[in-house]
Amino acid sequence: MTNLSKSSLGVIVFVLICFGVLLRVNWINSQVENLEEKFQNYLQKFHKNYSNINEYQRRLVIFRNALEEIEVLNSKRKSNRSAIYGLTQYSDFTREEFLQMTLTNYKSLVQNAEIQKPNQPFVFRRKRVPVGKLPLKVDWRNKTFVSDVKSQRSCGACWAFSVIAVVESMNCLKHNKSEILSIQQMIDCSKYGNRGCLGGDMCTLLQWLTDNNVAIELEEHYPLQLQNEQCKMNRNGSGVVVDHYICRSFADNEEMILKLLATHGPIAVSINALTWQNYIGGVIQFHCSSSLKYMNHAVQLVGYDLSDEIPHYIAKNSWGKTFGNNGYLYIAVGGNLCGLANEVVALSVV
Structure with missing residues (x-):
């Protein structure tokens, strides 16, 4: 060359x-x-x-x-019904910011034990039936027994939002009255270690409510402020009173959650929501630990669907209607996914 x-x-x-x-x-x-x-x-x-x-x-x-x-x-989606992820209002947050902004250091005070007032057995609203005879689908929203989705914003009071949502549903079921109750009253006044927007526990809230025979006031009389304020509870006022409740772990017996939803009504559960940051729809099946150390949130369960390709629970969240499916999300039944069976609350009202 x-x-x-x-x-x-x-x-x-x-x-x-x-x-x-x-x-x-x-x-x-x-x-x-x-x-x-x-x-x-x-x-x-x-x-x-x-x-x-x-x-x-x-x-x-x-x-x-x-x-x-x-x-x-x-x-990694296995089906068209599997959870789908996309951009949400939290997609420009770090994981730590998301945890601080929307979740709370929710610690289950039950830790697999039951908190229940002695000599007051919990009474199911309807006769219990074997799992094999349960309806394939239950959705209490269809019967207008579920109040609108709310937004807790940066107030870590999911424990109060979820319990009050269940009280509203059970009050409507028993008295056919769609009353919006005061979450702020719980934030300001609840004792037993609850700290308002800084965190709390569903079970200790219910224990405080029943120990003190607290009447839960209407939202219009005690409006939501989404911050800790001085308690302004009217101790002689009227309101909805919780009669009995259970707070248990069904981690080894998740069928009881289905029975409660089918034969009693909506319930509340503590949960691990850390991987929900970019959730926009579908059924969550993976990427959601059930460990007690990751319990950081609480939601209301309003039904289930065992006839779906992926049998799932229907969960009402408290991050506003822009989250998920108009404020709702779906979690696969079985395996204590997201820890939803670690702390389960059901209640009845006077």
């Missing part, structure tokens, strides 16, 4: 390398622009704004990580 041809080959190789680098740079720029466009659309959709450039860039990186996580989670 002549020196000229060697020189020409070197030039060609150099040009090809430069062209490849240029293509790579253009591809990276297009990806960055595409990411920026997606982030701008996201900010507009969820009415967010980051005017500080450093904060904007930090949120952009978190957003990019969320997109990658969403892609991984959706790639």
Whole structure:
């Protein structure tokens, strides 16, 4: 090969390398622009704004990580009914921020034990039946016995939201009265270690309510403020009174949850919601630990569907109607998924 041809080959190789680098740079720029466009659309959709450039860039990186996580989670779907993940109002939060903003350091004070007033056996609203004879589908929303989805925002009082939701349902079932009750009264006044928006426990709330024969006031008389305030409870006022309750673990007997939903009514459960950050629909089957140490939230269960391709519970959350399916989500039956059988609350009202 002549020196000229060697020189020409070197030039060609150099040009090809430069062209490849240029293509790579253009591809990276297009990806960055595409990411920026997606982030701008996201900010507009969820009415967010980051005017500080450093904060904007930090949120952009978190957003990019969320997109990658969403892609991984959706790639593991086993069915069209499986949970689907996408962008939510929490997708530009770190996991730690999400935990602090929407969840609470919810510690089950029951730890597999039962808290129940002595000599007051819990009475099911209807006669219990064997699991094999339970209806395949129960949805108390269809009978208007479930109040609207609420938003706790950054107030960690899911324990109060879930219990009051059940009290509202049971009051409607017994007295045919759709009354919206005061969550704020629970936030401000509940004792026994409950700390309002800083966290609490469903079981100790019910113990406090029954020990003191507390009348739960109407929301219109004691409106929701979503912050800890001084207790303004009217001790001589009227309201709904909890009669009996159970607070138990059914981790080894999840069939009892189905029986409660079918023969008694809506219930409340403590749960691990850490992986719900980007949930937008479908049935959660995976990526949700049942360990007691991860209990950080509480929700109302309003029914189940055993006839579905993926048998599941119907859960009413307290993150507003923009979350999941109009504020609801679906969790597969069996295996104590998300720890939903670790602490189960059912109750009756006077």
